Amino acid sequence: MKAPLRLAFSGALILLVLAGAILWLTRPGPGGAPDAAIALPAGTRIGGPFTLIDDQNRPVTDETYHGRWLLIYFGYTFCPDVCPTTLQTIANALDRLGKTSARITPLFITVDPARDTPSVMARYVRQFDSRIVGLTGSEPQIAAIAKAYRVYYAKETPKDGTAYTMDHSSFLYLMDPKGGLAALFGPQVTAAELAAAIGQKLGQDK
Ligand code: NI
Numbered sequence: 219m220k221a222p223l224r225l226a227f228s229g230a231l232i233l234l235v236l237a238g239a240i241l242w243l244t245r246p247g248p249g250g251a252p253d254a255a256i257a258l259p260a261g262t263r264i265g266g267p268f269t270l271i272d273d274q275n276r277p278v279t280d281e282t283y284h285g286r287w288l289l290i291y292f293g294y295t296f297c298p299d300v301c302p303t304t305l306q307t308i309a310n311a312l313d314r315l316g317k318t319s320a321r322i323t324p325l326f327i328t329v330d331p332a333r334d335t336p337s338v339m340a341r342y343v344r345q346f347d348s349r350i351v352g353l354t355g356s357e358p359q360i361a362a363i364a365k366a367y368r369v370y371y372a373k374e375t376p377k378d379g380t381a382y383t384m385d386h387s388s389f390l391y392l393m394d395p396k397g398g399l400a401a402l403f404g405p406q407v408t409a410a411e412l413a414a415a416i417g418q419k420l421g422q423d424k
Contacts, residue, residue: 254411255401256389264391264399266366270327270359273340273352280397287322287400287420288393292369294330294384295342300405302346304388309347310409311416318420319349327353329371330384331360367391392416394423 258264272278289308293301305326312319326343328334331354334342339352354360364371371386388405390412400419403412 254403254407254415256404258399258402262368264367264402265393265397268359268363268366270353270355270363271336273336273343273354275336278353283323283325284397285395287395287416287423288391289322289324289416290327290367290391290393291325291388292327292329292364292367292371293386293388294328295334295338296330296381296383297386298383300388304390304405305343305346305350307407307409307412308350308390311412312347312349314409314413315417318417321420322416324350325353326350327360327363329360329364329369329386331355331357392419394419 267280269277269279291301291304291308293304295301308324312322312324315322324347326339328339334352334354336352336354339354343350343352355363363369369387369389371384373382374385375382390403390405390407391399392401392403392415394400401415403415
């Protein structure tokens with residue numbers, strides 16, 4: 219195939235795969251309602267060691283949160299829609315969990331460390347919930363944790379010279395106290411679904 223044709227073909231193929239993935243992720247459960255948690259193929263590794271900086275400007279690693287349940291979300295503070303909605307969902311789910319929420323540390327990790335300094339992160343997360351911890355770091359530190367959690371992100375610079383945005387995948391990761399993935403949720407998850415699924419997982423770990 220000629221190069222432009224080949225490019226168009228691989229573009230179409232990528233779109234097809236993406237559409238398939240979206241359909242699969244949003245497929246209805248047995249009861250007709252979408253499943254709150256997403257099943258991953260067996261053997262998919264998510265997570266691992268990291269080194270970052272928290273919103274109080276302190277260095278943190280995975281060891282800092284050892285023995286805690288983590289609810290991790292990747293995004294950025296300039297995000298116009300999905301990030302604020304998801305952080306509000308997290309805050310509402312924590313409220314629904316009541317006392318159980320004390321066993322979880324919700325982490326909001328930026329994919330835009332150039333703008334999301336520790337103080338920017340601190341101001342932002344507090345708008346949603348004082349329990350949410352904002353994490354940032356150097357570009358390589360963010361790239362490393364994004365890779366470990368299979369997070370896609372890319373800078374989008376508009377031609378009109380307005381501020382750039384970040385294209386990014388939007389999943390919620392519930393990590394167990396040993397650092398393993400306990401559940402994965404899509405951005406459409408409701409606070410009620412999230413709280414129910416988290417409550418169930420934590421209930422099994424009394
Ligand atoms: Ni976002």
